[in-house]
Amino acid sequence: MSGQQAHRAGPGWFTRVFAHGLSGWVTLITYIFMLAPIVVLIAFAFNAGRSTVVWTGFSLDWFEVVWNNRHIARALQVSLIVAVASAAISTATGALAAVAITRRQFLGRDALGAALAAPLVLPEIVLGVALLVFMSFMGVTLGYGTMIIGHVLVSLPFSTLIVRAAASSLDLQLENAAADLGANEWQTFRMVTLPQLMPAIFTAFILSATLSFDNLVMSTFTSGVGTTTLPLRIYSMLKLGITPEINALGTLLVVANVAILFLVMGRYLPLMLKTSRR
Amino acid sequence: MQGAVELRGVVKRFNTFTALRRMDLTIRQGEFFTMLGASGCGKTTTLRLIAGFELPTEGHILIDGQDVSDVPAHLRPVHTVFQSYALFPHLSILDNVSFPLTVRRVPRRQRLERARAALDLVQMGGFPDRKPSQLSGGQQQRVALARALVNEPKVLLLDEPLGALDLKLRKEMQHELKQMQRRLGITFVFVTHDQEEALTMSDRIALMRGGEIIQLDTPSGLYNAPSSLYAAEFIGETNMIPGRVVEAGAGRARVEALGGHFDVACSEPPAAGAAVTLTIRPERVTPVAANASNSAGGRLVDVDFIGTDLRLVYTMSDGTRVTLRRQNTGAAPPQVGQGAQLGLAADDLRLFVT
Secondary structure, eight states: OOHHHHHHOOOOOIIIIIIIIIHHHHHHHHHHHHHHHOOOOOOHBBBBSSSSSSSSOSSSSHHHHHHHOOHHHHHHHHHHHHHHHHHHHHHHHHHHHHHHHHOOTTTTHHHHHHHHGGGSOOOOOOOHHHHHHHHHTOOOOSSHHHHHHHHHHHHHHHOOOOOOOHHHOOHHHHHHHHHHHHHHHHHHIIIIIIIHHHHHHHHHHHHHHHHHOOOOHHHHHHOOOOOOOOHHHHHHHHHOOHHHHHHHHHHHHHOOOOOOOOHHHHHHHHHHHHHHOO | OOSEEEEEEEEEEEEEEEEEEEEEEOTTTTTTEEEESSSSHHHHHHHHHHHSSSOSEEEEEEETEOOOOOOOGGGGSSSOOOOOOOOOOTSEEEEHHHHHHHHTTOOHHHHHHHHHHHHHHHOOTTTTTTTGGGSHHHHHHHHHHHHTTTTOOOOEEESTTTTTTTTHHHHHHHHHHHHHHHHEEEEEEEEOOHHHHHHOOSSSSEEEETEEEEEOOOOHHHHHOOSSHHHHHHOOOOEEEEEEEEEETTTTEEEEEEEEEEEEOSSSSOOOEEEEEEEEGGGGGOOOOHHHHHHHHEEEEEEEOOEEEEEEEETTSSSOOEEEEEEEEEEOOTTTTTTTEOOOTTOOEEEEEE
């Protein structure tokens, strides 16, 4: 009786093998699959030869090539300008829209909320083509303006969603309290609502800037003469043949992204955890 | 005399639900006024109407003689202490308390001075730089109070402010709030569902039910002379005794109840034959001699030891339970099962037609 019970209570061999043994391996393999290409990319950035598959020796030459490439420097500058400008517009618009949607009653509120999330599910290429057609119809010259608008379009749903999530978890009573203590709507927003949304707004800004910096599809349709972004430049470099110069550039981008990530996490994650714990 | 707050024919409807039906009320200058009732009685709605978070569907609200019916919350000379405290989590204690002065553009030096004084008033001067999350519930409550008082409002609204505190702290704060109100002379409008708290603190109490005030009286008036069976039941402990009127006289009725006959003082006695409920507070029930008038016999079924008091529960000959409350004098309580004759004096009994 007791033996039977013990047998039934313990996990079967199937569960033991798959749940306890295999899941660890699957996780490991997944990580290798995800990270191996990046490791290889970084490794060959230090290759002495021109090949990105055959190792011939260690050197930092390719980083020097990247450093001296005027086109890359120029593309980086364009990318940064577009990323910062579009992220600023996207975050400001998204934050205000998020506050309006979560805080106010008005006609078409739900429709607006859904419409702002729509670009998430629309193929970006469709958005890009539509914007290009619209711009040429309006007679607008392609350049910084069109590109920034395009990138705002791509990142706006994300920044709205992030700030919306934060805004909907705010305590409505606090705004009542502010009004009760004599603050008008603007003072309430500036002194009570906005400071509490700051971590979310900062996150939205960083995400928008990253989305813009990485963007290729929208940039293809909206860039003009002299506004070639870094991804566009890399893509056109590939057409001329792959050299470790691209690996070196990729390595620098990975390092920069990870650095930003740590900066954000280090500064804002404890802060966000602290506010959410309350 | 002009009231601190006046409600004139105020009606509040939310879609089809009527939260307040025609409320006329004058809250006097400098009084501690309490709105008491079970949840959903309209007490919080009334408070929110005075604060300006809700606008009345009909009628007018006057604060200090000024019609504020259409004035938004931030321009009304009233401040609220919320049950959830509603302290701003991103601001320090000092910045929280000086908030009402900051939005009014009071110069910095004066602002800090007044905020410190307000914190001292509630005995929270010790750590002005802490954040609200670093304080206990009772401390947060004090800070919320300081913040509501710093701008010296004409009227202070308190929405169940002690609801989240434990019993001991609650008793302390009741006492302190009452003292503070006397000292500052500000009109307090207090909302609570706790009848004991209302009795302890208030100058006057409005007992509310179903969006209406059913009795407006002093604590002793409400306790000693409830105007309805609901009021008698809601406030304090009460014995409810079913009976039937056998004879109606001038200012008096003779009622058959508990297997005997009782004279009851009553200004408008109902006609003979009417079914009534008699009520009497447990501390007014007294043991009497077996042949005393206005008394009935019962058997002790339960003794509750409360500390200061003893509660003795009797079952009467018709099955009704009557509770007697007497001071704990240190003498041994009577044995369960003993018989006793309970006297219910004509002036202590109240009669309600059922």
